Amino acid sequence: MRLLLVEDDRRIASDVASALTSAGYVVEIVRDGEEAWFLGDTEDYGAVILDLGLPGMDGLAVLKRWRSNGRHMPVLVLTARASWAERVDGIDAGADDYLPKPFRMEELLARLRSIVRRTAGHASSVVSAGDITLDERQMKVSVRGVPIALSPLEYRLVAHLLRHRGRVVSQHELDENIYGHGEDHDSNALEVLIGRVRKKLGAELIETRRGFGYLVPETPA
Amino acid sequence: MRLLLVEDDRRIASDVASALTSAGYVVEIVRDGEEAWFLGDTEDYGAVILDLGLPGMDGLAVLKRWRSNGRHMPVLVLTARASWAERVDGIDAGADDYLPKPFRMEELLARLRSIVRRTAGHASSVVSAGDITLDERQMKVSVRGVPIALSPLEYRLVAHLLRHRGRVVSQHELDENIYGHGEDHDSNALEVLIGRVRKKLGAELIETRRGFGYLVPETPA
DNA sequence: TGATCCATGTCAGCGAAATGTCAGGTCGTT
DNA sequence: AACGACCTGACATTTCGCTGACATGGATCA
Structure with a gap:
């Protein structure tokens, strides 16, 4: 946290x-x-x-x-x-x-x-973007109502991106919020994590902003 | 007022x-x-x-x-x-x-x-989830109407989880509410307790959210 | 007092899940 | 084309939670 x-x-x-x-x-x-x-x-x-x-x-x-x-x-x-x-x-x-x-x-x-x-x-505990719904109370993520099992790190990644949907989130910010302050960065662990989440929740959810970070688009009401 | x-x-x-x-x-x-x-x-x-x-x-x-x-x-x-x-x-x-x-x-x-x-x-005197019913007034737990004998610690565990059903409860929170102290945690006493409760009340009652805690799902009316 | 029971903690080991690492791929930008 | 940023799949390792067996210790009762 x-x-x-x-x-x-x-x-x-x-x-x-x-x-x-x-x-x-x-x-x-x-x-x-x-x-x-x-x-x-x-x-x-x-x-x-x-x-x-x-x-x-x-x-x-x-x-x-x-x-x-x-x-x-x-x-x-x-x-x-x-x-x-x-x-x-x-x-x-x-x-x-x-x-x-x-x-x-x-x-x-x-x-x-x-x-x-x-x-x-x-806290308002349910957030959604596109087909994805995040219930923070139950720590449950669903795609079109179907619950998807996520690992702890995957969950934290999704939670942070959804909380900040509509803006670009830098790798550094994700690092800090998902891992603690372990200064390793000669690893592509975060990219791997992104990949796994995309595989589970659909590739469209997270857009890549090359050189800047990642973006979950805000869904128009 | x-x-x-x-x-x-x-x-x-x-x-x-x-x-x-x-x-x-x-x-x-x-x-x-x-x-x-x-x-x-x-x-x-x-x-x-x-x-x-x-x-x-x-x-x-x-x-x-x-x-x-x-x-x-x-x-x-x-x-x-x-x-x-x-x-x-x-x-x-x-x-x-x-x-x-x-x-x-x-x-x-x-x-x-x-x-x-x-x-x-x-707060109400009786809460239930799935087949389980907790009567806080009598401190009695039943599975499909059949009363189950629980030890004091087991009861506290079940009571806390049922009171907070529908959200993930961290191990730490359970520690604090069941035992009353802070920092011992190189013990798996809580996990053992969870296991014993599951054996008595059925394994489905308490879901594990690996890395975060435990969840008793809310039952739709 | 000692025998016994029950609640609870401790420990070791297992197995699955989670996560990191690496070795190429792909794609976009210059 | 060349470079760097990013992606992917396979594999290795580590972590986490579960389980069964045993130890402890307090309460009860003969």
Whole structure:
């Protein structure tokens, strides 16, 4: 799962990021409120870990703007100031949970799992493109109603492409979202994966944009 | 909005009640588990604030009986004890949020707003999938009407999977909800448990989603 | 106290599924 | 045509989940 980590303290950011990474998440880090807002507004993250006390734009303001733009991803708020007033503000701004610094990494992981689980029902869980339907709750992919068995990696590939249908997705982005950060790329594993998915779901689903990446066309309503 | 406040300590009850009243809620107070259960079962409340440690009937038991009767109003549990195990018990019993004592009144209000905001859930006393029926009130599982004896862990497993039928449940989530701790996982105890349940209830009930978790398919009505 | 039962964890090994690797192919661009 | 990006099929390897057998440990009861 892809996470956005918003934290300006480099030391904390890298500690947290490495813990998250080894827990199997794919992590993007930003240190600035403006950029955090932009990414959270335009990209899809499974969850956001948001430090208050940021340069650029206040963390709570970022959160409120996301919420008022209809962005519902789970948000875990971190803060050094552990006053109850802040907790209240955070919850009212739309935070799903709240973690005062300093914290143990295990607790962060536990709370993260908790909010991800709790808000899992809110995601619109069925996406489709062309003949293909993806049910994220059941992790089931169907072609014209017929369920197709996909391996884990194949599923992640399809899920990511369908979530971002209508735009070109680079190989690098796919790498990051499907595998973790294993920098190998003298391998064509991704291409092989694409091939296998095409064989199962039909070659038309995924278009190749030579030199740029892959595209699942948006289906006109 | 009308609230039910279940709290046997008169001092706390009146403090909370006056705070709630001045926050605009209409509050009814009960001090006894039996009466709480009766009112919660027969009247409609926007939310319930439930203290554990009650005379008459244990708070968690009250909550469980509400839930198994199909009462799904948001419930905020107050407790002096806040261990992980308690939390798991509370969540299993159907609590929407937890607030450890002592607490700030503002935080109680914030959490109350929060659980009311996400009014969505539902819980009924009997769920079924395929040939399997789970009666949560009696903690009884049947296959085509024939009761099957399950061990405590087996029951928790089945109950969790059936409550969340129709979506893939990760091994980790099962771990957390069946056992109550975090990071042991170099054991295959859960897989063994799954195997035993399958032997008792039939292999078709639980599908394996390799790499992701398990799924009890939703049965079309 | 000891015998026994039941629930549960542990372990080793099996087999299938998943995934990576490689060695050519194909296709498009210059 | 030549180059590089991409595709494909075959094969090797690794991972994952299942199973049966055994160990442990607590509860119960004579």
